[in-house]
Amino acid sequence: MAEIKIFxxxxxxxxxxxxKIDFHVSADGTKTAKAQLVKLIHGDEHPDGxxxxxQEIDNKIxxxxxxxxxxxxLGSFLKVxxxxxxxxxxxxxTIFGYIYPSTPKTGHHQWIFSRWxxxxxxxxxxxxxxxGYLELVVGDGKEVDYLISELPIVKKIWYFVAxxxxxxxxxxxxxxxxxLTRYNSLLGKVVPYDYRSHTKTxxxxxxxxxxxxxxxxxxxxxxxxxxxxxxxxxxxGKVDRHGVCSKVLSKEDLDKIRDGDLPENNSIVAxxxxxxxxxxNGINNTVIDIGPNKLNSEGHNHPVRAMTGWNWNxxxxxxxxAPKEYGGIDFHPDSITDAKWNITNSMIIPEDLKxxxxxxxLRSGPGTGLSEEYVVFFxxxxxxxxxxxxxVPTASYLAYANEKLSFExxxxxxxxxxxxxxxDIDIEQYxxxxxxxxxxxxxxxxxxxxFSSYKRPILNMRPKYRTSGMGITWQFPADLSIIGWLEHxxxxxxxxxxxDLHKEGLDCVKPYNCLITGTHNEYYSEKMLNAxxxxxxxxxxxxxxxxxxxxxxxxxxxxxxxxxxxxxxxAGMRAWAAKPGEYYMQTTGEKGGLWxxxxxxxxxxxxxxxxxxxxxxxxxxxxxxxxxHRTVSWITxxxxxxxxxxxxxxxxxxxxxxxDRYDLSLGTPPHTKIIASxxxxxxxxxxxxxxxxxxxxGLVGSLDYRIRADxxxxxxxxxxxxxxxxxxxxxxxxPSNNFNNSASTVMKNVIDAFxxxxxxxxxxxxxxxxxxx
Amino acid sequence: MLPEQSTEIDDKDExxxxxxxxxxxxxxxxxxxxxxxxxxxxxxxxxxxxxxERVLYYFRRAGMNDKYVVKxxxxxxxxxxxxxxGVRGRSPRLVEDKIYETVxxxxxxxxxxxxxxxxxx
Numbered sequence: 001m002a003e004i005k006i007f008x009x010x011x012x013x014x015x016x017x018x019x020k021i022d023f024h025v026s027a028d029g030t031k032t033a034k035a036q037l038v039k040l041i042h043g044d045e046h047p048d049g050x051x052x053x054x055q056e057i058d059n060k061i062x063x064x065x066x067x068x069x070x071x072x073x074l075g076s077f078l079k080v081x082x083x084x085x086x087x088x089x090x091x092x093x094t095i096f097g098y099i100y101p102s103t104p105k106t107g108h109h110q111w112i113f114s115r116w117x118x119x120x121x122x123x124x125x126x127x128x129x130x131x132g133y134l135e136l137v138v139g140d141g142k143e144v145d146y147l148i149s150e151l152p153i154v155k156k157i158w159y160f161v162a163x164x165x166x167x168x169x170x171x172x173x174x175x176x177x178x179x180l181t182r183y184n185s186l187l188g189k190v191v192p193y194d195y196r197s198h199t200k201t202x203x204x205x206x207x208x209x210x211x212x213x214x215x216x217x218x219x220x221x222x223x224x225x226x227x228x229x230x231x232x233x234x235x236x237g238k239v240d241r242h243g244v245c246s247k248v249l250s251k252e253d254l255d256k257i258r259d260g261d262l263p264e265n266n267s268i269v270a271x272x273x274x275x276x277x278x279x280x281n282g283i284n285n286t287v288i289d290i291g292p293n294k295l296n297s298e299g300h301n302h303p304v305r306a307m308t309g310w311n312w313n314x315x316x317x318x319x320x321x322a323p324k325e326y327g328g329i330d331f332h333p334d335s336i337t338d339a340k341w342n343i344t345n346s347m348i349i350p351e352d353l354k355x356x357x358x359x360x361x362l363r364s365g366p367g368t369g370l371s372e373e374y375v376v377f378f379x380x381x382x383x384x385x386x387x388x389x390x391x392v393p394t395a396s397y398l399a400y401a402n403e404k405l406s407f408e409x410x411x412x413x414x415x416x417x418x419x420x421x422x423x424d425i426d427i428e429q430y431x432x433x434x435x436x437x438x439x440x441x442x443x444x445x446x447x448x449x450x451f452s453s454y455k456r457p458i459l460n461m462r463p464k465y466r467t468s469g470m471g472i473t474w475q476f477p478a479d480l481s482i483i484g485w486l487e488h489x490x491x492x493x494x495x496x497x498x499x500d501l502h503k504e505g506l507d508c509v510k511p512y513n514c515l516i517t518g519t520h521n522e523y524y525s526e527k528m529l530n531a532x533x534x535x536x537x538x539x540x541x542x543x544x545x546x547x548x549x550x551x552x553x554x555x556x557x558x559x560x561x562x563x564x565x566x567x568x569x570x571a572g573m574r575a576w577a578a579k580p581g582e583y584y585m586q587t588t589g590e591k592g593g594l595w596x597x598x599x600x601x602x603x604x605x606x607x608x609x610x611x612x613x614x615x616x617x618x619x620x621x622x623x624x625x626x627x628x629h630r631t632v633s634w635i636t637x638x639x640x641x642x643x644x645x646x647x648x649x650x651x652x653x654x655x656x657x658x659x660d661r662y663d664l665s666l667g668t669p670p671h672t673k674i675i676a677s678x679x680x681x682x683x684x685x686x687x688x689x690x691x692x693x694x695x696x697x698g699l700v701g702s703l704d705y706r707i708r709a710d711x712x713x714x715x716x717x718x719x720x721x722x723x724x725x726x727x728x729x730x731x732x733x734x735p736s737n738n739f740n741n742s743a744s745t746v747m748k749n750v751i752d753a754f755x756x757x758x759x760x761x762x763x764x765x766x767x768x769x770x771x772x773x
Numbered sequence: 774m775l776p777e778q779s780t781e782i783d784d785k786d787e788x789x790x791x792x793x794x795x796x797x798x799x800x801x802x803x804x805x806x807x808x809x810x811x812x813x814x815x816x817x818x819x820x821x822x823x824x825x826e827r828v829l830y831y832f833r834r835a836g837m838n839d840k841y842v843v844k845x846x847x848x849x850x851x852x853x854x855x856x857x858x859g860v861r862g863r864s865p866r867l868v869e870d871k872i873y874e875t876v877x878x879x880x881x882x883x884x885x886x887x888x889x890x891x892x893x894x
Binding site for chain 2: 045046047404406407408409410413414417418419420421422423427430431432433444464466468471616617651682683684701702
């Protein structure tokens with residue numbers, strides 16, 4: 001009997017009371033699973049804490065669910081909308097386009113421009129064969145003819161390629177010319193390669209056009225007995241402007257197109273101008289056909305746009321300056337941004353289900369490990385009804401979704417100072433490309449992953465999950481330690497997510513007196529950051545629980561809010577860096593990278609910003625002199641002595657993992673008080689790269705005074721305030737000793753003050769220290 | 774590396790990396806002693822003596838192919854040692870059946886295997 005495995009996701013992460021949520025589940029080795037709605041209370045099984053805690057909730061959704069094996073389309077591609085089958089050409093044709101193959105020799109055939117059926121061998125198309133040569137293919141369902149170029153394609157070089165076919169004589173030609181410049185390709189002009197190949201032959205067979213076959217860029221139609229129609233043979237690399245003509249273009253005609261001209265108008269069936277559609281606010285997933293038939297194509301699994309094209313000249317660094325140089329669209333056979341599984345079950349969130357973090361727990365067979373799944377979602381109240389709100393950092397969950405660093409990144413062990421601790425779940429995730437990649441991974445062709453989506457199972461957004469590289473909880477399960485603290489202390493609280501904050505802005509948080517952020521809210525859209533800044537300046541209070549917060553610029557589209565875009569640029573602690581000229585996000589037209597490089601360092605909002613990370617140990621805080629200042633002494637009331645947080649589920653200390661520092665030069669509000677600071681961090685704690693101008697020896701915990709977590713507090717207009725812990729490990733320190741500890745005492749003092757209406761303890765700050773009330 | 778072996782390698786950076794690696798290994802072998810093994814056993818993670826840190830830096834920076842990792846069979850109770858494939862999508866392999874009752878013991882068991890590999894290389 002096959003091993004039982006269950007995985008699932010929801011159509012939305014955030015759902016209000018009274019709204020519907022869909023569950024998409026795939027299972028191996030079973031046709032049923034036992035479902036139970038649970039409220040998640042605590043997610044870390046570390047023996048120094050209370051362990052995993054949930055609460056089973058009665059609901060008619062509970063019981064046996066029918067489940068099935070579901071299939072996932074991998075790979076990004078464009079599908080042409082051609083309802084009248086204009087591209088089913090029963091006659092002469094020319095296909096042409098610019099290409100920049102990333103990995104031409106893969107051992108598999110890669111289709112670039114095709115109206116081809118891989119199952120029946122019908123149609124026509126050009127691609128790169130398994131040995132890395134350009135190839136024209138024509139088939140009639142019984143026989144197939146091929147024409148191959150003389151020279152293999154060189155990776156990461158821009159080419160103009162074309163194929164012609166004379167229907168009457170059977171003459172086929174293949175045209176391949178390098179169009180590399182000083183800037184556009186991996187190599188320059190000093191390399192004595194010949195990129196040019198012109199081959200010709202006479203085919204015995206002609207294309208047969210199945211009316212149901214779509215024209216695909218990066219892939220070809222296929223059929224599988226169980227899963228039905230899908231796209232196979234996807235391509236790794238970029239394309240730029242491309243098209244199809246209904247006549248045989250001469251070499252001279254093609255030379256002109258190679259140099260940037262359009263084909264003769266009367267011969268065009270389609271000409272996809274990949275540079276059309278840009279605005280200052282980006283470009284969407286529709287590629288425009290400027291030919292007579294308007295056969296636009298649609299992107300699936302997010303082909304990456306706003307990439308440099310064949311004619312990029314190195315002067316313009318973004319598409320807003322020179323859209324015509326940004327016709328590049330990058331495809332990856334391992335991209336997946338929507339699994340598109342069938343709906344397994346749906347649920348209307350009961351009106352009386354308390355706002356909180358919930359999951360459908362699915363079990364089958366042994367009901368542990370791979371046969372147990374928690375499909376997590378976040379329930380908001382229909383109307384806010386608490387003073388306190390926990391802002392779930394779902395954007396940051398997306399960034400890390402299904403990361404594979406322990407298996408692939410040579411840097412992970414030097415970075416974490418330990419060997420990874422993997423589980424069967426990690427291995428399963430690694431074995432199955434269908435779960436997709438995180439923004440910490442690279443595609444197999446080496447490009448960094450810049451889109452991440454929740455329309456797929458996210459196996460590290462689960463209670464009990466321990467991140468393999470670091471051996472601790474991280475992100476979602478770590479945030480449950482804050483939820484556990486709220487529940488233990490019987491606070492009334494609501495839940496909202498980053499997606500809600502992005503969509504609704506200030507309105508979403510205005511009703512609350514106090515917001516608590518997650519342990520690692522690293523990824524922020526402009527709308528999210530604006531909403532928080534306005535919230536505080538209008539009198540809201542933020543308890544910023546974690547560290548390395550408000551760091552990367554990200555973008556969400558209104559049409560596909562489940563998918564996030566990030567571009568990692570020259571600065572910041574990052575798993576990859578965008579290639580030259582590819583710094584601006586297609587989703588919004590904004591420059592990506594760090595908020596710090598766009599004039600909004602985290603210090604400006606939170607008082608502290610990222611300074612170091614280390615994963616072998618954590619430390620405690622020691623009170624700083626400000627802690628006794630009469631305006632803020634209430635924060636540490638009840639903490640005996642100087643030490644705060646000498647305990648925790650993340651390496652035994654509240655100050656660690658990733659840590660933030662006060663820095664007036666980066667905009668820490670000048671009246672900020674440092675309540676406590678950590679210190680004595682190991683040399684595994686290294687200074688963040690954005691602090692570096694020159695690198696020199698000794699930028700580590702035991703040698704650089706800056707490497708510390710600062711716990712800070714400042715007041716804002718209208719009785720607003722921000723308290724920052726400056727440490728990811730703070731959240732995981734709360735459950736120690738059954739939530740009875742010094743970190744917990746500090747948090748309670750602050751939250752109790754922050755949820756009260758009116759003035760804060762200690763009074764408002766005016767211009768001078770003496771004027772503190 | 775012999776000149777005829779070097780011609781087989783497209784990426785000449787790799788030729789130097791191998792030379793550097795050999796020099797590193799020869800030096801690091803001189804640092805291996807009972808004291809640093811005992812030091813690691815007592816404290817597998819965190820700040821160590823310079824000798825142990827240098828050995829650990831080397832181990833951690835190794836390529837992904839056959840790199841050891843800890844496999845958790847039961848959280849906080851049962852651990853084993855595996856080696857990664859270094860190939861996307863391919864499972865790690867179990868390198869021994871020995872069960873460690875704590876993750877710290879597994880870290881040390883893994884360290885001992887790395888020391889053995891270094892000394893035999």
